Amino acid sequence: MSTQVTTGLQVRKSVELTIDGKKVTAPEGSTLLDACRASGKEIPTLCFGDTITPKNACRVCMVELEGSRTLVPSCSRKVEAGMVVNTDTERTSHSRKLVLELLGSSVDLSLTKNVSKWNDNYDAKPLRFGAPSYHHGKRDEAVTGHHHQPDGETAETVHQPVKIDNALYVRDYSKCILCYQCVDACGEQWQNTFAITTAGRGFDARISTEFAVDLTDSACVYCGNCIQVCPTGALMFTSEYEMREAGTWREEEQTQTDTICPYCGVGCSLTLHVQDNTIVKVTSPSDHSVTHGNLCIKGRFGFQHVQNTKPE
Amino acid sequence: MDLKIASGSANTEERQAVDSLLGAPQETSHGAQRDEMGMRVSTGGESLRKLRHLLLPTLHSVNDRVGFISRGAINYISQRLDIAPAEIYGVATFYALFDTNERPARQVHVCIDLACRAASGCTEETLPEGAIASPCLGTCERAPSVLVIETGVTVRQEVLAPATKAQIADLVAGKSAPAEQPIAQAAPQTPDKSLVLLSRIGIADPLSIDDYISNNGFTALHKAFAIGAEQVIAEVTTSGLVGRGGAAFPTGRKWAAVASQPVKTRYLICNADESEPGTFKDRVLLEGDPFALVEAMTIAAFATGSQHGYIYLRGEYPRALMNLTNAIEVARNKNYLGDNILNSGFNFDITIFRGAGAYICGEETAIFNSIEGFRGEPRNKPPFPVEVGLFGKPTVVNNVETLLNVLPIINNSGEKYASWGSTGSKGKKLFCVSGAVNKPGVYEVTFGVTLRELINLAGGLKSDSTIQAVLLGGAAGGFVGPEDLDLELTLEAARAAGTTLGSGVVMVLDQNVNMFDQLQRIAAFFRDESCGQCVPCRVGTVRQQEALARLVKSNGTDSTAVDLQLLRDLGQVMRDASICGLGQTAHNAIDSALTRLKVFSA
Numbered sequence: 034m035s036t037q038v039t040t041g042l043q044v045r046k047s048v049e050l051t052i053d054g055k056k057v058t059a060p061e062g063s064t065l066l067d068a069c070r071a072s073g074k075e076i077p078t079l080c081f082g083d084t085i086t087p088k089n090a091c092r093v094c095m096v097e098l099e100g101s102r103t104l105v106p107s108c109s110r111k112v113e114a115g116m117v118v119n120t121d122t123e124r125t126s127h128s129r130k131l132v133l134e135l136l137g138s139s140v141d142l143s144l145t146k147n148v149s150k151w152n153d154n155y156d157a158k159p160l161r162f163g164a165p166s167y168h169h170g171k172r173d174e175a176v177t178g179h180h181h182q183p184d185g186e187t188a189e190t191v192h193q194p195v196k197i198d199n200a201l202y203v204r205d206y207s208k209c210i211l212c213y214q215c216v217d218a219c220g221e222q223w224q225n226t227f228a229i230t231t232a233g234r235g236f237d238a239r240i241s242t243e244f245a246v247d248l249t250d251s252a253c254v255y256c257g258n259c260i261q262v263c264p265t266g267a268l269m270f271t272s273e274y275e276m277r278e279a280g281t282w283r284e285e286e287q288t289q290t291d292t293i294c295p296y297c298g299v300g301c302s303l304t305l306h307v308q309d310n311t312i313v314k315v316t317s318p319s320d321h322s323v324t325h326g327n328l329c330i331k332g333r334f335g336f337q338h339v340q341n342t343k344p345e
Numbered sequence: 346m347d348l349k350i351a352s353g354s355a356n357t358e359e360r361q362a363v364d365s366l367l368g369a370p371q372e373t374s375h376g377a378q379r380d381e382m383g384m385r386v387s388t389g390g391e392s393l394r395k396l397r398h399l400l401l402p403t404l405h406s407v408n409d410r411v412g413f414i415s416r417g418a419i420n421y422i423s424q425r426l427d428i429a430p431a432e433i434y435g436v437a438t439f440y441a442l443f444d445t446n447e448r449p450a451r452q453v454h455v456c457i458d459l460a461c462r463a464a465s466g467c468t469e470e471t472l473p474e475g476a477i478a479s480p481c482l483g484t485c486e487r488a489p490s491v492l493v494i495e496t497g498v499t500v501r502q503e504v505l506a507p508a509t510k511a512q513i514a515d516l517v518a519g520k521s522a523p524a525e526q527p528i529a530q531a532a533p534q535t536p537d538k539s540l541v542l543l544s545r546i547g548i549a550d551p552l553s554i555d556d557y558i559s560n561n562g563f564t565a566l567h568k569a570f571a572i573g574a575e576q577v578i579a580e581v582t583t584s585g586l587v588g589r590g591g592a593a594f595p596t597g598r599k600w601a602a603v604a605s606q607p608v609k610t611r612y613l614i615c616n617a618d619e620s621e622p623g624t625f626k627d628r629v630l631l632e633g634d635p636f637a638l639v640e641a642m643t644i645a646a647f648a649t650g651s652q653h654g655y656i657y658l659r660g661e662y663p664r665a666l667m668n669l670t671n672a673i674e675v676a677r678n679k680n681y682l683g684d685n686i687l688n689s690g691f692n693f694d695i696t697i698f699r700g701a702g703a704y705i706c707g708e709e710t711a712i713f714n715s716i717e718g719f720r721g722e723p724r725n726k727p728p729f730p731v732e733v734g735l736f737g738k739p740t741v742v743n744n745v746e747t748l749l750n751v752l753p754i755i756n757n758s759g760e761k762y763a764s765w766g767s768t769g770s771k772g773k774k775l776f777c778v779s780g781a782v783n784k785p786g787v788y789e790v791t792f793g794v795t796l797r798e799l800i801n802l803a804g805g806l807k808s809d810s811t812i813q814a815v816l817l818g819g820a821a822g823g824f825v826g827p828e829d830l831d832l833e834l835t836l837e838a839a840r841a842a843g844t845t846l847g848s849g850v851v852m853v854l855d856q857n858v859n860m861f862d863q864l865q866r867i868a869a870f871f872r873d874e875s876c877g878q879c880v881p882c883r884v885g886t887v888r889q890q891e892a893l894a895r896l897v898k899s900n901g902t903d904s905t906a907v908d909l910q911l912l913r914d915l916g917q918v919m920r921d922a923s924i925c926g927l928g929q930t931a932h933n934a935i936d937s938a939l940t941r942l943k944v945f946s947a
Contacts, residue, residue: 092922104921131918135884178441185894230435236887238877243434252349
C-alpha cells in the first residue's frame with residue numbers, strides 16, 4: 034500500500050511506532066490498521082468498510098497496545114509516536130476467536146468473506162455454545178429491558194424471516210452483524226435520507242425503519258448505498274436473492290465490467306456484474322474519488338432497459 | 346432536511362405535550378395550521394437541528410402525558426425538530442421507561458433486582474398481573490421497592506418501599522401509595538452535624554435555602570470565589586479526592602485537564618444516573634441536600650471555566666427530581682446561579698436532564714450522546730471527555746458524591762481532607778449497606794474501616810442470619826465471603842484482595858439467599874442493559890446468561906467444567922475487547938462467585 038506523503042501543499046508528517054517488535058513509520062492521522070497492513074500484518078475485520086468512518090463495533094481487529102489496560106480497535110485507533118503494538122498475542126487471538134464464535138453462533142455468516150478461513154486460523158468453534166435457536170424470530174417486537182429467560186439448551190440467534198417488501202432489494206437481518214454501516218450510509222455519512230436506524234438495545238438491537246414499517250412506507254429512496262456497504266449479504270439485490278434461492282447464482286462465472294452511468298452528467302462509475310449475458314447486480318468502485326461507491330436509484334437499479342426486459 | 350413523514354398524526358394531547366416544551370409551531374411545514382393567507386416561509390433546517398438536545402426531554406413530555414410514544418407523536422416531533430422519524434424511533438426504543446406500543450396510563454414498576462429479590466423473593470415470574478419488572482430502583486435500604494408512574498396532564502410518580510405483595514396488587518389496581526418515608530430514614534447515622542457529607546440530612550429542610558445557608562451552606566462557594574479557580578483546583582488535587590462513581594479517577598487531575606484546554610466553551614456534567622444495583626447513596630444526597638449539589642457544581646464550574654452544567658438524573662428518582670428542581674430555581678432567584686453569581690463576575694447555570702431507564706447512560710460518553718439526542722451508546726476513547734465531550738467541547742463529568750466532597754475540601758483545606766483516610770484512599774466515603782443487617786442505609790465513614798466494622802455500624806447482622814456472601818461494588822463489583830470481613834475498605838486494600846469498592850455497595854447476603862438466583866439476575870441485568878453496540882458485550886452477555894442457566898441445572902456433572910471454561914473465555918473477551926466499562930465489568934461479579942465463593946463444583 035502506498036503512502037501519500039503530500040496533500041496539496043501540506044506535508045503530512047509521519048510518526049514512528051513499533052509493531053510486533055519492528056520499528057515502522059506511518060503517516061500522522063492514519064490508523065493502526067493502516068500501519069499494520071502496510072507492514073504486511075494480516076488483521077481480520079468485519080464491521081470495517083473503506084468508505085464509512087469506523088464504528089469499531091465488531092471488535093475482531095483488536096490489537097495489544099502497551100500501556101493500555103484493554104485491547105484497542107486497530108480500525109479506528111490513530112497512530113501515535115512511540116506506540117508499541119502487538120498484533121499476534123495470546124490475548125488478541127483469544128479475543129478474535131471469541132468474537133468469531135459469538136458472531137458465528139448468533140448470526141448467519143454464510144455470505145461473509147473470509148470467515149471460514151479465520152475460524153480455522155483462530156480455532157473458533159461457534160457451535161460450542163449449543164445448537165442455534167431459530168424459534169423466536171419476532172425481533173421487531175422486542176421490549177427494551179425485557180427478555181425471555183434462556184434455559185441454556187440452545188444458543189439464541191438473531192434469526193428472523195427475510196424482509197421482502199419492495200421489488201429492488203431484500204433485507205435478511207438473520208445475516209446482520211450490526212456493523213452500523215448501512216445506517217451511516219443512509220444517514221449523515223452519505224445519503225442523508227435517514228430511513229433506517231438502530232432500534233432497541235442489547236441483543237435486541239436491530240436495524241429498523243420507524244415502527245419497522247415496510248421500506249415502501251419509509252423514507253427509503255432506493256439508492257442502494259446500504260447494499261454497497263453491507264459486509265455480510267444481509268442486504269441484497271432482489272435479482273441476486275431470487276437467483277440464490279433458485280440455485281442459479283454462480284458468482285465464479287460472473288464477469289465484472291466497469292462503465293459510466295448513462296443517466297445524468299455526474300458520470301458515476303458503475304461495475305456491472307454479469308452472468309449468462311444478463312446484468313445481475315450493480316456496484317460502484319468504493320475507491321472512486323468522487324462517488325466513493327455511492328449511486329442513486331437509477332444507476333443502482335435502472336439497468337433493465339439494457340437487457341430490454343420490462344420490470345414486473 | 347427533506348423529511349418523509351408516513352401516516353399517523355399526533356392527537357391533541359400529544360401536540361400539547363410537545364408544544365409545552367417547544368412552544369407552538371410557527372410554520373406549516375413544522376405542523377402549524379395554515380394561516381388565512383396560506384403563505385409560508387420555510388426556515389428551520391440548521392436552526393431546528395441545533396435543538397436536537399431537546400429530543401429526549403420532548404419524548405419524556407409525550408410519555409408523561411400519554412404514557413407511550415405513538416407513530417403520530419414521533420411524526421410531529423420529527424416535524425418540530427427536523428429529525429427523521431426512524432431516528433426518533435431508534436432513540437425512543439433505546440430507553441426502558443419509554444414504550445412505542447400503547448399501554449395503560451398507570452405503570453407499576455416492581456424492582457426485581459439483587460437486594461429486592463433477596464429480601465422478598467420477588468422475581469419476574471412471581472410479579473402480580475399488570476406489574477412491570479424493573480432493574481434496581483435505588484431504594485435497596487427498604488427493599489422490596491415499587492415505583493408507580495401515572496401519566497396525565499401532570500405526571501404522578503410514587504415510590505413505595507418496602508412493599509408487600511398485597512400492596513403491589515393494590516397499586517396495580519389503582520390505589521395510591523402511602524406517603525414516602527422521610528429522607529433521613531435512609532441514613533441511620535443522621536441527624537449528626539459532625540458528619541461531613543451527611544451533616545445536613547435530617548437537620549436542614551432540603552427545600553429551604555435559608556436552612557441550607559444557616560447550616561454552613563454556600564460558605565465554600567464564597568471561599569472559592571475568594572481564592573480563585575487555580576487555587577480551588579490545587580486544593581482538590583492536594584486533597585487526593587478520587588471519583589466516587591466507581592472508577593476512582595483523581596478529580597483534581599480531571600479538573601486541571603479541562604481548565605487547561607484551549608477551547609473556552611466547556612461543560613460540567615453531574616452524573617446522577619445512579620443505576621448500579623445496590624447503590625442509593627446519590628439518591629439520599631440528591632433528595633436530602635440538593636443545594637449542596639448546586640453549590641458544589643458551581644464551584645466545579647468556576648474552577649474549570651465551564652459555563653453550563655447538566656445534572657443527568659436517572660428517571661426513576663421522583664423525589665430527587667422535585668427537590669433538585671426546587672433548589673435550582675430558588676438558587677437562581679437568589680443569584681447563586683445565573684449571571685454574575687454573588688458579584689463574582691462568573692456566569693453559570695444548571696439544567697436537569699432526566700434519564701429514561703438506561704444503566705448504560707451512567708457511562709460518561711453515553712451521557713453525552715443521550716443529552717445530545719442520540720441513542721445512549723458509549724463513544725470511543727480517545728478522544729477523552731476532557732478534550733472532546735458534550736457537544737464536542739471539553740467536559741468534566743463528576744459523580745454526585747464526588748462533587749459533594751468538594752465542599753469540605755474548600756471549607757477546610759485540601760490538606761485537612763487528605764489527613765482523613767489511608768495512604769491510598771483519602772477522605773470520607775459513603776457506603777450503601779443493604780441486605781441482612783439490622784439498619785440498612787447509607788453510611789459515612791472514613792476510608793479504612795473494615796467490612797466487619799461497617800456491618801456493625803449498620804446494626805450488625807440480623808439475629809437469625811449468618812453471612813453467605815457480601816457483594817461489594819454492585820453488579821459490576823464482586824462477591825467476598827464471610828472469611829473476608831476484616832477487609833479494610835480502601836481502594837488499595839480492595840485491589841490487593843482482588844475485589845473492588847466500586848460505587849460503595851455493601852450488600853450482605855445471608856444463608857437464605859439463593860446464590861444461583863443472584864448470579865442469574867446479574868447476568869440478566871447486563872444482558873438487558875448492554876447497549877448492543879459491540880459484539881463482546883452484546884452477544885457475550887447472552888452467552889454468559891445461557892451458560893449460567895446450564896450450570897445451575899447441571900452443577901457437579903461432566904458438563905460443569907466445560908461451562909465454567911466457557912464463562913472464563915467469555916469473561917476475558919468482554920474484559921479485553923468491550924468498548925466501555927459495562928461490558929468490561931459484566932463478568933466481574935460472576936467471576937468472583939466462581940473463583941472466590943466456588944458456587945459451582947466441577
